[in-house]
Amino acid sequence: MPPAVRASTVFLALLHRDVRVASKELPYFLLRTIMQPVLFLIVFGFLLPKMGFVRGGYQTALLPGILAVSLALSAIQSVALPMVQDFGWTKEIEDRLLAPVSTRVVAAEKIVAGVLQGIISALVVLPIARLVMGPIVGLTFAHFGDVLVITILGAAAFSSLGMWLGTAIAPQQIGLMFSAIIAPMMFFGCAYYPWRGLDAVPVMKALVLINPLTYVAEGMRGALTPEIPHMPLLVAMGALLIISMLFWVMGYRSFRKRAIG
Amino acid sequence: MTAITTQGLRKVYALAAPKKRGGPPSFGPPGAGGPPPVARNGARELVALEGLDLQVGAGEFFGLLGPNGAGKTTTIGILTTRVLASAGSASVAGADVINDPVGVRLRIGVVPQRANPDRGLNVIENLVFHSAYFGLARTEATRRAEALLEQFAMQDKTHEKVDALSGGQQQRLMIARALIHEPDVIFLDEPTVGLDPQARLALWEVLRGLHRQGRTIVMTTHYMEEAEQLCDRLAIIDRGKLLALDTTAALKAKAPGGTLIELDLDGPADAAAVRARAIQNVSKADAVGNALRVHSAVGGRIISSVIEATEGAGRHVRNITLKEPSLETLFIELTGRKLD
Numbered sequence: 001m002p003p004a005v006r007a008s009t010v011f012l013a014l015l016h017r018d019v020r021v022a023s024k025e026l027p028y029f030l031l032r033t034i035m036q037p038v039l040f041l042i043v044f045g046f047l048l049p050k051m052g053f054v055r056g057g058y059q060t061a062l063l064p065g066i067l068a069v070s071l072a073l074s075a076i077q078s079v080a081l082p083m084v085q086d087f088g089w090t091k092e093i094e095d096r097l098l099a100p101v102s103t104r105v106v107a108a109e110k111i112v113a114g115v116l117q118g119i120i121s122a123l124v125v126l127p128i129a130r131l132v133m134g135p136i137v138g139l140t141f142a143h144f145g146d147v148l149v150i151t152i153l154g155a156a157a158f159s160s161l162g163m164w165l166g167t168a169i170a171p172q173q174i175g176l177m178f179s180a181i182i183a184p185m186m187f188f189g190c191a192y193y194p195w196r197g198l199d200a201v202p203v204m205k206a207l208v209l210i211n212p213l214t215y216v217a218e219g220m221r222g223a224l225t226p227e228i229p230h231m232p233l234l235v236a237m238g239a240l241l242i243i244s245m246l247f248w249v250m251g252y253r254s255f256r257k258r259a260i261g
Numbered sequence: 262m263t264a265i266t267t268q269g270l271r272k273v274y275a276l277a278a279p280k281k282r283g284g285p286p287s288f289g290p291p292g293a294g295g296p297p298p299v300a301r302n303g304a305r306e307l308v309a310l311e312g313l314d315l316q317v318g319a320g321e322f323f324g325l326l327g328p329n330g331a332g333k334t335t336t337i338g339i340l341t342t343r344v345l346a347s348a349g350s351a352s353v354a355g356a357d358v359i360n361d362p363v364g365v366r367l368r369i370g371v372v373p374q375r376a377n378p379d380r381g382l383n384v385i386e387n388l389v390f391h392s393a394y395f396g397l398a399r400t401e402a403t404r405r406a407e408a409l410l411e412q413f414a415m416q417d418k419t420h421e422k423v424d425a426l427s428g429g430q431q432q433r434l435m436i437a438r439a440l441i442h443e444p445d446v447i448f449l450d451e452p453t454v455g456l457d458p459q460a461r462l463a464l465w466e467v468l469r470g471l472h473r474q475g476r477t478i479v480m481t482t483h484y485m486e487e488a489e490q491l492c493d494r495l496a497i498i499d500r501g502k503l504l505a506l507d508t509t510a511a512l513k514a515k516a517p518g519g520t521l522i523e524l525d526l527d528g529p530a531d532a533a534a535v536r537a538r539a540i541q542n543v544s545k546a547d548a549v550g551n552a553l554r555v556h557s558a559v560g561g562r563i564i565s566s567v568i569e570a571t572e573g574a575g576r577h578v579r580n581i582t583l584k585e586p587s588l589e590t591l592f593i594e595l596t597g598r599k600l601d
Contacts (some may be wrong), residue, residue: 004363006396016390095377098342098369098371100364101366261344
C-alpha cells in the first residue's frame with residue numbers, strides 16, 4: 001500500500017507547477033494585467049496634469065487606486081482564465097484533480113497562486129507609476145504592514161472572485177465577464193477618484209460600497225497616502241476579509257461542482 | 262484478491278433546463294458520449310448507471326464494453342473519484358471511493374479518453390510535476406520519467422512542447438503519466454479512440470506489457486476487437502445496466518448460434534420477420550424497425566429464402582450483411598442495437 005502524501009507536499013507541488021507555468025509566460029501575463037493601469041497612469045497621471053486639467057494632488061489619490069486595479073485585474077484573471085480553459089475544453093486540470101489530496105486543497109492552491117500574481121503586478125506597476133508621474137507628494141511606505149495586509153486581502157478577494165466567475169460562467173461568455181463585470185468594477189471601484197470625493201454624489205458613494213475594489217483602493221490610500229481623506233483602514237480590512245471569505249465559499253462551491261460530478 | 266468492488270452503483274444526473282452547460286465532468290469532451298439513450302424520468306433526470314455490481318480481481322485486465330452512452334465513462338468517473346455516485350458503494354485497491362477519495366487517488370492511474378496533458382509544461386515536466394503531486398522526490402521522478410519515455414520510444418521528445426506531439430504520442434504520454442507513480446490500478450477510458458490503426462496496435466502492445474507486469478487494468482471500449490484482443494474478462498453494459506459478465510471466451514460461447522443475417526428493408530420489417538420464422542434452419546428472426554435480423558445455423562445458404570419471404574411481405578431489400586457468432590452478435594442479441 002503506498003504511503004499517504006502530506007497535503008502540504010501536494011500543495012507545494014501544485015504551487016511550484018503554477019509558478020513554473022507563470023514564469024514561462026511572464027511577459028504575456030504582465031502585458032495582460034498591467035497594460036490598462038499603465039495606460040491610465042499615462043493619461044490621468046501624466047498628460048492631464050501636464051495640460052493643467054487636474055491639480056497635482058490628484059496623482060497622490062490616483063496612485064493607490066492604480067495599484068489596486070493592477071492587483072485586482074491580475075488576481076482575478078490569473079485564476080478565472082485557467083479555470084475557464086481547463087474546465088471548458090482542455091480538461092488539463094484533471095491531472096491535478098487526481099492528485100492524492102482533497103479537492104479543497106487544489107482550489108486553495110489556485111487562490112494562493114492568484115494572490116502571488118496579484119502582488120507581482122502591483123510591485124511592477126509601482127515603479128512604473130513613479131516613473132510616469134514623477135515624485136508623488138504624500139506617498140509613504142511607513143505603514144508597510146498595512147500595505148501588505150490590504151494587498152493580500154485584496155488579492156485573495158479577487159482571486160476567489162476569479163475562481164467563482166471562472167467556474168460559473170460558460171466559456172463562450174468569458175468576453176462578457178470583462179465588459180459586464182470587470183469594466184464597471186474598475187470604473188466604479190474608487191480607483192480613479194477617492195471615496196471621500198464622492199461626498200458630492202451621495203448615491204454613488206453608497207453604491208460603490210458593494211464593489212470590492214472600493215475597499216482595496218481605499219485601503220491602499222489609507223496605507224500608502226494617509227493624508228488623502230480615506231475610508232478608515234480597519235473598515236477596509238474588515239470588509240475585504242468578509243468579502244474574501246464569501247467569495248471563497250462561492251468560488252469553492254462552484255469549483256467543486258465542476259470538479260466532481 | 263479483489264482490486265475493485267462495486268455494489269448497487271447508481272448515478273442519476275439532474276438534467277439542467279434546455280441550455281445545458283458543463284454537464285458531468287467526463288474524461289473526454291462533453292457530448293462525446295453521443296446521444297444519451299438512457300432512461301429518462303419525465304425528462305428531468307438522466308439515469309446513467311442503474312445498480313451496477315462488479316468485482317475485478319487484482320492483476321486482471323478487465324473490459325467495460327458498451328455503446329456510447331452506456332454508462333462506461335460514468336463508471337470510470339465514480340471509480341476514479343471524479344463523479345459522485347447517487348447510491349451504492351465502491352472500493353478501489355482497498356479504499357472506499359466515497360469515504361476515502363484521497364486514498365483511492367493515491368492508488369490509481371487514469372488515462373483519459375481525450376489526451377489532456379498540461380500544456381503549460383513540456384513533455385518531461387508533465388511527468389515530473391505529476392510525480393511531485395504524488396510526493397516523489399525530483400531525482401527519482403526524473404529517473405522514472407526518463408525510463409518511461411524510453412520505454413514508449415519518446416526519448417527524443419523529452420523537452421518538446423506537448424502540442425508538438427502526435428495524437429498517438431500524446432496518448433502514450435498520458436499512459437506514462439498514469440504509470441509514473443506506480444499505481445495499483447490503471448483506468449483507461451476508450452484509450453484508442455481517434456488513433457490511427459498503427460498507433461492503436463502500438464498501444465495494445467503497451468497495454469499487454471503492463472498486463473504481463475501483473476497490473477490491474479480497467480479499460481472501457483466500444484470496439485469489440487479491442488475487448489477480444491486484450492481483456493481477460495468483460496462486462497457488457499448498456500443503458501446503465503450490466504447485461505453480461507464473463508471471460509471473453511465464455512461470452513463468445515454464449516453468442517447466439519449461427520450466423521446473423523441482417524437485412525435493411527424499405528419499411529418496417531415486422532411482417533417479413535413473421536414469414537422468415539417459418540423458413541427451415543432459421544433459429545430466430547426479429548424485426549428492429551426497418552431491419553430484419555435472422556439467425557441461421559447454415560450461414561448464408563438461406564439468404565434467397567429470406568429474400569423471398571421479405572418480398573412476400575411486400576418489402577424490398579436494400580442491403581444485406583452477414584455476421585459470424587461473435588461478441589458483436591451477442592451484443593446485438595442482448596441490447597437489440599449495434600455497438601457504434
